[in-house]
Amino acid sequence: VTFPLVLAVIVTVMGSTFQYGYNIAVVNAPAPVNYCFNFAVVEVTTLSDSDLILWSFTVSIYTVGGMIGSFSTGFFVKKFGRYVGYLIQKGALLVSNSLSIVGAILMGTSKAANSLEMIIIARFLLGIFAGLATGVVPLYLGEISPKAIRGALGVISQLSITIGILTAQLLSLKEVLGTAELWPILLAFTGVPSAMQLCVLPFLPESPRCLLIDRDREDLARKALIKFRGTSDVAVEIREMRHEAEAQASTDQLSVLEVLKDQSVRWQIISIAFIQFTQQMCGINAIFFYLNTIFEAAGVAGDTQNYASVGVGTVNVFMTVISVLLMDRLGRKILLAGGYAIAGVFCIVMTISLNLQDQISWISNLSIASVIGFIIGFALSPVPWILTAELFRQSSRPAASSIGCGVNWTFNFALALVFPFMQKGMGPYVFLFFLCICAIATAYVVIIIPETKGKTFQEINNMFVKRNKVKEPEMM
Template identity: 50%
Template sequence: MGEGLVEDNSKPKATFPLIMGVAMAVIGSAFQYGYNIAVVNAPADEIKDYFFGPLKQCENVTIIDLNATTAPCVVNKDHKSYRENMYSLAVAAFPFAGMIGSLLVGPVVAKFGRLGGLMINNLISVLSAICLGAAKPAGSFALIVIGRFLIGVFAGLATGVVPMYIGEISPKEWRGAIGVLNQLLITIGILVAQLFGLQSVLGTPDLWPFLLAFTCVPSILQSACFPFMPKSPRFLLIDQQKEDEARNTLVKLRGTDNVMTEMEEMRTEAAEQEAAGALSIPQLFRERTVRWQLITILLMMVAQQLSGINAVFFYSNKIFDAAGIPKGNPQDMASVAVGSVNVLMTIISVAIIERTGRKALMVWGFGQMIFWCLALTIILNLLVITKIAWISYLSIACVIGYIVGFAIGPGPIPWLITAELFRQAARPPAFMVACLVNWTCNFIVGISFPSVADFTGPYVFIGFMAVCIFITVFLAIVMPETKGKTFQEISNLFAKRNKVPGRASVTRDQSQKIPLKSMENHVEEQV
């Protein structure tokens, strides 16, 4: 190959393959993750009534009406707990399976590639939708649990594969904004689930199976567009040694023949991976060159979940109950308002991330969450003391303020940063570990929040606030800015902290171009 190494200073182009790859990845996969976070909230009572019998109030005692037409009220104090516990099982199946799905990220992308992994995942989504849609006709609550488990596996895989895929096909100048699109479609999925779950739409006793089964529609759309989605050029060159195909794909993605610099960076990384080999999870933890990258990512993933965000989405109605906001339309509108703000602020994050940088948005976002956790604690305590109606609505303002802080940085950036901080050899195991930690914390919050809320009462958000304080200080001290930098430059940012030598930047002079086959010897000489 006789291509010269001339620096391409032209701006990136929004080519058709890039648009299709990014759009279909986030619409077909990230959207479903968000949709299934929130979809079980609105129709909860309808599902419990159908499978476990309805509850009603009879002289201020919770009872089960065994025969609504003729029987008198029959008191059964344990029935409400049984209903709640069984439904919690279906809710918890989603994050629990997400942990399993996260462990499949590495093997799936290694065998099928990034794009192939998305297609395999679509089969899981369709199977889940069949179970969820058939649960009511079959009269089987077990199908709800199985369907939630399958879609959890899907989401666990998606949270690893999608950021990896879109990060590898994106130009470095747009990698931040494109990476945030993953979170944007998650927030849109949450909002769509809240809207579809309204009683006036699909959240009715007759239509809730369609609400749950809708999850497969984006997968079907993504599968139909599969021929137009590009493969990852980094995977083609570094993992499969298909340099010609990688270059052709990159040319189509960038809309220019001048891709020499990017190709040379990938060749350098390919030689390093060929010399050192891909990393396993145990090797990842022992590898000094990625030590602080791994620490940073894991703490960000823990903080993202233990900051309480999914407690808000899984149990928003319970929070509003505690604040004294009436059930029905007021709570529904409050949940939709929360979802709308989540989408709006993520759109703003897309617009500003390449100007403000990743670090500023993370620190500012967690800082905002600290304030609103404290404010919500004060409001909930005031409601214990006084029953003034307007105070209860301040809780909505606090939740919305909290969402603003989360959506601007802590929501989208950890997934983007995970793709940016690691070289190709370390990226799949890093995503596996990061996703596993994220989903484990997600599961812990989902399964424990109702009990913790009952125990701590109006102080439930103090624990979340402590997590936000810790991570804000850590990121302000440790996290470097990665905006507009190549993967190699980002690795060099951590070199001093990891106590390893930095790597030389990619050469841009024709006389110093090194063929792929002789790169290994060159790397050994540099070391």
């Protein structure tokens, strides 16, 4: 662990995936929704149906932009590289971060312009930026990390999302920026991390793997690796990269369509798509949708429900930190399967407590405990983003990232649209649906997903050779 490596990780995630979490949570705060309509203080419950639909569109347009950005990841990575270094010269980094900065300016000035449309456009641009970030950042972190701590550093991306959510919850408190006068600053804060990233990233090295394998520049790869490792003894890693390059010497970097047709990565693609699907559909968003209802049933006053949400966000961050510490000790498989299993158990408890909360006075406390327990399970399994970077060779990794992130954002959007109808039709029994998702995901991980801890990218790829019914590549 060296200073350049730590700096690269912190600046990359804080300027990218941090904003993903921040912009998910910030519009759920009372201030923006209370003040965006006619820019006067109103209660959300007094909004007309048309205004509620408009606000729902304002929130969900973020995921539409995310789908576009995530599916564009493969193109940007193939054309410009892994997000840093010389990218500033070609303008890719500037364009990417400019989406965030322009969005921040639009939201920060929306009140003065009396324009909700500016917020809608801003959230669409921020969604594209976040979609690119969730695809590119795990790739970059996976490629610059030493093998022994690749899992831990990979989880930093998920950790920064939870920190972004918690930051939005804290800044949304009425004692900070959650007021009629300051809410534009609350929304515009998202531009600050982008500005920080633009100032620092141009001075950090490009991905050594990208330089050697994709661009055949071993000299630059060696320099980048020496800087990241803090030692000139990088021969082992250079040799491993050469082996991977030789194994795919006749293969150019693949497009999304080519990866989908490639039999040698068929089960990797199925696994990534499935895990990203279950991460969204396991019920984590439903838990957050239910927060206010659960807190209200537990007797938490309306004025203090925001503080309770901050408490939930704090648990989320804390448990993600724990997963960082455990990732390279216990491995990916046990955390992912165990996390889904824990979440499934608390789906059962949640269903029972919500059904009985009108009959037993103290049962609402069990509902709160169920929320915390579910979040613990979910936070312990931030593995999908790591697996997206680990299960593929260099030639197919960017396109696979596009597919995985695209699936994640697509079902994020789908659940946001469908969940209110599920909640209305199924009531508290909606969590039985999420229980089924968690159970299926647990079984799939146990049966199909191999343990990737401590393995090289080529070794991981070879684990799928038999299942994909292809020949193991020969080393030259």
